[in-house]
Amino acid sequence: MDVFEAIEKRRSVKNFDPNHTIPRQQIDKILSAAILSPTSYNIQNWRFITITNKDLQSKIRQASWNQAQVTDASVVVILCADLVAWKKNPARYWKNAPQEVRDYLVPAIIKSYEGQDQFQRDEAIRSCGMAAQTIMLAAKAMDYDSCPMIGFDPKQVAKLINLPDDHMIAMMITIGKALKPAAPRGGQLPLDEVVVIDHF
Template identity: 65%
Template sequence: MEVVNAIEQRRSVKAFDPNHSMSKAEIDKLLSLAILSPTAFNIQNWRFVVPSDPALRKEIRQAAWDQAQVTDASLLVVLCADLKAWDKEPGRYWVNAPQPVQDFMVPAIGQYYAGKDQVQRDEAMRSCGIAAMTLMLAAKEMGYGSCPMDGFDFEAVGKLINLPQDHVIAMFVAIGKGVQEPWPRGGQLPIGEVVIQNQFG
């Protein structure tokens, strides 16, 4: 499937076949593509929690207002981010770059993030959002439906997955074999309303 078709055809699937399982190879492929998603300064701050224990999935479902896709989807990915990834051996993010690039980029990471909690959180959300879209488009290309989710108790889910203190949850992505046609698009705003030339009036 071409990328354009995947974008046009991707819809949020709400009903998945609970008896369908994805192979380990398929899951590995999806996650391998997700980690190619771009991050600022290449800090790769996303962390992908994959709850495979059925009992844990049921508990997460309860924290997600009993939404069936949490347990019925073949794969649930809790997209998290390490807020302090920028400060954890930052040299490794540029280890394969030429030395002049390393000499410039590695110190710049700390200069950009140190002492700026809001910047760190904003970066976490950007990174996870990009990775989520990568997951959803890759899933579509592989013949699977997906659903991005933020309808859950973030604090409760954090406890269930033992979220480290310096991490944050951004969203879920549920992926699997859809069993119902998704709702029609609710209505797209005209491009002239959402695309602003040069500056707001």
């Protein structure tokens, strides 16, 4: 399946086969694609918590307003971000770059993020958003379906996964085998309503 076909066929599916299991190797293949997603300064601040334990999925379902896709999906991926990834040995993000590149970028990372709490959160959401789309397209290319979710109590879910204090949850994605197709698209706006050429 090429990328344009995956984009076209990716839909938010909520009815999954609860008996289907995705092998760990295939979950890792999806996440191996996700870590190629871009992040500012290559800080790779996303963290992917994969939930396949049915007891834990049940608890997360209760924190997700009892949405069935949380327990019926083969895996729940909770996309989190380390808000202070920028200061955790930032030289490692450019370890393969020439020395002059490292000498420039590593101090620039610290200068950009230090003391900028809102910017750290903005970057977390941007990074996780780009990774989320990669995850959903990779899943679709492997003939799985997915559903991005923000319908949950982040504080409750954070407790269930022992989220560190310096991390935040951006969203969840459920992945599995669809029991039935998604409903028809609700109605995409035409390009001339959403594309602005040069300026408003």
